[in-house]
Amino acid sequence: DGGITQSPKYLFRKEGQNVTLSCEQNLNHDAMYWYRQDPGQGLRLIYYSQIVNDFQKGDIAEGYSVSREKKESFPLTVTSAQKNPTAFYLCASSINQGSYEQYFGPGTRLTVT
């Protein structure tokens, strides 16, 4: 079964701690994306990667970092510099950067207290 997995589904952290969210895909897609969703808002792009070892900032990259060492994996680190880290985080992939259709994982709900 091809798809995108995100783990864990729920994550709790204390303020001031960095936390890394996992995203793995076995769809052989080149492009991967991280979004954040807050209540009453649309998805906002944090980072995206078109190819291994390359990634670009999205609209709200401040306080986040990513890596793309393998095609299948695109982990997101929420650093202590992110002012409002509590949110629902969604990872997505597409065949390549030129493909409009994105496939999403189930998401991780991060709560920072």
Add this chain to the structure above:
Amino acid sequence: DQQVKQNSPSLSVQEGRISILNCDYTNSMFDYFLWYKKYPAEGPTFLISISSIKDKNEDGRFTVFLNKSAKHLSLHIVPSQPGDSAVYFCAASLGSNYQLIWGAGTKLIIKP
């Protein structure tokens, strides 16, 4: 500034009737539009799309209409079924970088 707006946070429709979800946009350079469906605690799934060179695209019970002069698109679901109850997101893309700009979503509730 929201470039893609879904002004109805929720919509309630009787089972078997037509559901119409609306989306307005401000950027006339958007060249591709998509609708996604999202169930609670799951990621969005692609539903249907339309290129800006078309005004209608149909897939089974789902039809998307695009009115470029009004910068408006709508998703019609006929007939509505209980499994259609979900949040529907409208998204738009600029051809230059294929990034998607998302609306805030409309929660559709199908009443039995």
